[in-house]
Amino acid sequence: MTINKSNKLVVLYASQTGNAEWIAKSINQEAIQRGFKSECYVTDDYEKADLEHTKVLIVVAANTGDGDPPENAIKFFRYFRKIKSKTFLSHCQFAILGLGDTNYTNFNNTAKRMEKKFLELGGRPFYEKGLADDASGLEAVVEPWISNLWVALEKVCERTSTATTQSISATDFSIKAMPRNKDTNTKEATIENVAPNNIASTSTDDTGATRINHTDASTPATTVTTSTSANATAPIIKEITLNDKAVNNLTSMSSDDTTVDTRINHKESTSVTTVTAALNVTTPKPIPLGTPLAIDLSTLSTITQLTAIPRVPSSVCRTTFHSIHKHTPKSFPPSFISTPSPIFKAYLSAATLLTDPDAVKRTLQIEVEVDEEEKETLRFLPGDAFGVIAPNDDGLVRGLLNRLGIGEDEMHKEVEIQSVDDAKNGDLPSHLKEAKSTSLYELLTYGLDITSLIRKPLLRMLAEYAVDAEEKKTLLFLCSKQGLGQFAALRNQLPTVLDILATFPSCQPPFDRLLDVLLPLQPRHYSAINSLLAHPRSLHFAFNVVEFKTEFNVSKRGVCTPWLDELSGKVTERGVRVGINKSKDERVAISLFLKPNTHEFNVPSDLKRDIIMIGPGTGVAPFLGFLQHREWQLKILNETMEHIAHVNRKDVSDKDASDHNGIDANGRDNDEHDVINQAGYKTTQDISSSYGESWLFYGCRDKSKDFLYKDEIEGYLSRGVLSRLSVAVSREPGAGENGKPKYVQDLVKIHAKEVYEMIYKKDAVVFVCGDAKGMAKGMNDTLAAILSEYNGISHADALKQLLKWTDEKKYLLDLW
Numbered sequence: 001m002t003i004n005k006s007n008k009l010v011v012l013y014a015s016q017t018g019n020a021e022w023i024a025k026s027i028n029q030e031a032i033q034r035g036f037k038s039e040c041y042v043t044d045d046y047e048k049a050d051l052e053h054t055k056v057l058i059v060v061a062a063n064t065g066d067g068d069p070p071e072n073a074i075k076f077f078r079y080f081r082k083i084k085s086k087t088f089l090s091h092c093q094f095a096i097l098g099l100g101d102t103n104y105t106n107f108n109n110t111a112k113r114m115e116k117k118f119l120e121l122g123g124r125p126f127y128e129k130g131l132a133d134d135a136s137g138l139e140a141v142v143e144p145w146i147s148n149l150w151v152a153l154e155k156v157c158e159r160t161s162t163a164t165t166q167s168i169s170a171t172d173f174s175i176k177a178m179p180r181n182k183d184t185n186t187k188e189a190t191i192e193n194v195a196p197n198n199i200a201s202t203s204t205d206d207t208g209a210t211r212i213n214h215t216d217a218s219t220p221a222t223t224v225t226t227s228t229s230a231n232a233t234a235p236i237i238k239e240i241t242l243n244d245k246a247v248n249n250l251t252s253m254s255s256d257d258t259t260v261d262t263r264i265n266h267k268e269s270t271s272v273t274t275v276t277a278a279l280n281v282t283t284p285k286p287i288p289l290g291t292p293l294a295i296d297l298s299t300l301s302t303i304t305q306l307t308a309i310p311r312v313p314s315s316v317c318r319t320t321f322h323s324i325h326k327h328t329p330k331s332f333p334p335s336f337i338s339t340p341s342p343i344f345k346a347y348l349s350a351a352t353l354l355t356d357p358d359a360v361k362r363t364l365q366i367e368v369e370v371d372e373e374e375k376e377t378l379r380f381l382p383g384d385a386f387g388v389i390a391p392n393d394d395g396l397v398r399g400l401l402n403r404l405g406i407g408e409d410e411m412h413k414e415v416e417i418q419s420v421d422d423a424k425n426g427d428l429p430s431h432l433k434e435a436k437s438t439s440l441y442e443l444l445t446y447g448l449d450i451t452s453l454i455r456k457p458l459l460r461m462l463a464e465y466a467v468d469a470e471e472k473k474t475l476l477f478l479c480s481k482q483g484l485g486q487f488a489a490l491r492n493q494l495p496t497v498l499d500i501l502a503t504f505p506s507c508q509p510p511f512d513r514l515l516d517v518l519l520p521l522q523p524r525h526y527s528a529i530n531s532l533l534a535h536p537r538s539l540h541f542a543f544n545v546v547e548f549k550t551e552f553n554v555s556k557r558g559v560c561t562p563w564l565d566e567l568s569g570k571v572t573e574r575g576v577r578v579g580i581n582k583s584k585d586e587r588v589a590i591s592l593f594l595k596p597n598t599h600e601f602n603v604p605s606d607l608k609r610d611i612i613m614i615g616p617g618t619g620v621a622p623f624l625g626f627l628q629h630r631e632w633q634l635k636i637l638n639e640t641m642e643h644i645a646h647v648n649r650k651d652v653s654d655k656d657a658s659d660h661n662g663i664d665a666n667g668r669d670n671d672e673h674d675v676i677n678q679a680g681y682k683t684t685q686d687i688s689s690s691y692g693e694s695w696l697f698y699g700c701r702d703k704s705k706d707f708l709y710k711d712e713i714e715g716y717l718s719r720g721v722l723s724r725l726s727v728a729v730s731r732e733p734g735a736g737e738n739g740k741p742k743y744v745q746d747l748v749k750i751h752a753k754e755v756y757e758m759i760y761k762k763d764a765v766v767f768v769c770g771d772a773k774g775m776a777k778g779m780n781d782t783l784a785a786i787l788s789e790y791n792g793i794s795h796a797d798a799l800k801q802l803l804k805w806t807d808e809k810k811y812l813l814d815l816w
């Protein structure tokens with residue numbers, strides 16, 4: 001069937017964290033610039049897109065969870081699931097760009113499912129599907145896919161107007177190779193204008209400014225950057241003397257974001273000297289300046305042409321200052337934050353350090369509590385996920401705003417984010433649509449991701465603002481095909497936006513341009529690890545505190561976990577539960593929301609169901625909740641049965657179950673008769689013969705330092721709530737040799753036959769919780785190998801069987 005060229009194109013996106021939205025909108029804008037009539041919608045707005053009449057469709061689709069569609073595509077999938085007509089899309093030609101990550105078992109599942117469904121409904125691809133991989137950098141697939149899309153699109157879609165061109169074309173941008181006038185391999189940054197040989201020492205004064213004192217006494221001291229912390233109360237005294245070697249070998253210096261160390265970056269190598277100065281620790285942290293990054297530019301002078309440079313991101317956002325007055329937040333957290341369920345407040349009530357202070361990772365359990373009148377808000381089972389709204393680091397936010405030339409007063413003024421084209425407010429990125437009453441400080445604190453992997457659109461935009469020709473060239477190089485390796489090396493340094501700006505000091509972009517290219521700050525997700533049956537007003541969760549040094553010895557920290565660690569007072573004693581009992585006015589509130597668990601990674605309601613739990617490291621945490629829940633389920637069931645034995649049935653049905661927060665033994669709303677019926681028990685004796693078999697596979701590095709919840713687990717084992725425990729210790733001598741297990745998958749392999757029998761003969765549910773990158777994939781392969789061996793099926797069929805079990809809730813994964 002021939003289809004006449006369409007005069008309209010629809011671009012849809014399914015996006016969880018903003019990448020797919022950004023890419024889809026860029027495709028849409030470029031299509032318009034190229035003269036196509038294009039419209040862009042989120043997948044769940046399929047009605048607006050009028051798919052029944054759309055002849056040319058492009059979809060950019062990301063994933064979340066374990067190959068699940070993003071939240072804004074769930075309605076879309078539901079809608080399509082119901083459609084059975086094989087000609088529903090026969091009028092439509094489509095192209096799909098998937099954004100996935102090969103660290104996950106179900107790589108690009110959303111894009112693959114979409115393609116399958118579109119084909120079933122008669123749709124025809126006009127351009128081969130692209131499957132980008134976040135593990136190696138989305139750009140590697142996304143950029144060529146978009147570059148070649150236009151040729152394919154010409155064949156199916158009419159241009160309705162003449163194409164407009166940008167000053168720099170998308171491909172084959174040439175620059176004249178210029179001899180480099182500096183022989184350094186790294187860019188000079190914060191002290192660019194100071195001759196390195198003329199530096200004797202640097203000092204930071206009480207205003208937070210860094211001064212460079214010169215060897216030549218006649219040269220007055222140079223002040224590098226002045227950043228005064230508004231609330232600085234005590235002086236910061238910091239004097240560093242550089243030895244000759246350091247001075248001659250110096251290219252740049254920077255103040256560390258977190259430790260207030262001064263770093264000296266060297267010319268010849270990527271090594272960095274860190275000088276820690278005497279510091280009055282009671283002083284507020286100075287505002288960071290960012291850390292200039294090492295970039296190997298040795299090949300740049302040999303390149304005559306840079307190709308595949310992306311277009312300059314369109315200008316979409318405009319900040320409007322509404323008054324000279326300070327913004328007074330009307331809600332907390334800010335209303336521009338959108339979450340899948342209502343945000344509620346819980347108060348920090350306790351913290352426990354689960355690891356030895358010497359352990360490689362610091363693992364914490366945090367407990368938060370809601371007020372008595374709010375306890376109905378808490379509806380979850382152990383294993384259910386919830387999100388935490390965490391702020392970006394205050395210093396980093398101020399540092400970035402200062403770097404952009406925005407002072408203390410201005411950063412707190414009342415602003416609204418609008419579209420540059422007033423008529424097109426719908427074009428605003430989703431996360432800024434509700435930013436109608438906020439401040440620049442609030443936006444950077446809660447709305448924008450300024451610490452995650454940097455993306456080329458940021459560099460491409462900055463290139464437009466680089467006054468220094470060398471910097472502009474470097475930025476374009478990093479965006480180009482020729483600079484792919486250097487871009488990856490830059491990313492590996494895990495720069496913040498401030499670090500990027502410190503590396504390119506001549507760039508002074510307007511704040512609005514950052515809004516155009518930065519993705520939304522994401523809530524952080526954790527699994528609930530307690531049972532409401534045991535703690536009706538509490539939510540407990542455990543995590544590793546993300547703080548580490550990069551290979552360049554630069555300190556890095558996560559957004560949420562160090563914040564929670566600090567809020568809870570950085571507890572130091574292992575295994576001691578430290579209560580945080582503050583008065584009502586002084587309590588520390590955390591903003592949370594419950595996240596519907598699409599896979600039902602929860603303890604089965606039937607106590608007799610056998611379960612296999614596989615959770616190394618913090619992956620064990622929800623299983624502690626499973627065991628706690630089972631123990632309490634039994635306790636409640638026993639109490640209830642006794643009650644029934646003594647009271648007549650009518651009285652029982654009237655009884656208020658409020659002893660347990662009005663929830664049943666499964667943690668859900670129910671009355672006690674239902675509970676007993678669901679559990680399938682008839683008599684008290686029946687209940688006490690109770691638990692199904694439960695087997696926990698756990699893994700840690702060093703039993704003495706990071707065996708999390710050791711006492712609790714052994715307690716469950718001794719009380720019969722847990723039937724079996726197998727532990728792999730990866731850093732034990734001989735681990736991984738001569739059949740000695742190193743990881744949990746090795747343990748499962750050793751017990752292959754018993755695991756198989758439990759799964760097949762006893763219909764056990766298998767739960768896997770933990771790292772998606774190494775463990776979950778290894779475990780999936782191990783389980784497939786077991787099925788393949790004992791069932792006599794191929795490995796591919798075994799993998800299919802596991803997928804089927806996931807659908808049937810018999811093999812459940814909670815991965816990150």
Ligand SMILES: Cc1cc2nc3c(=O)[nH]c(=O)nc-3n(C[C@H](O)[C@H](O)[C@H](O)COP(=O)(O)O)c2cc1C
Binds near residue numbers: 108
């Ligand atoms: C929590 C989480 C789960 C993910 N699960 C998968 C997955 O199962 N399969 C896959 O291919 N990619 C997975 N990804 C990778 C995303 O699809 C990828 O990072 C994509 O760029 C995100 O695009 P977005 O920002 O538009 O949501 C996952 C990413 C996250 C953060």
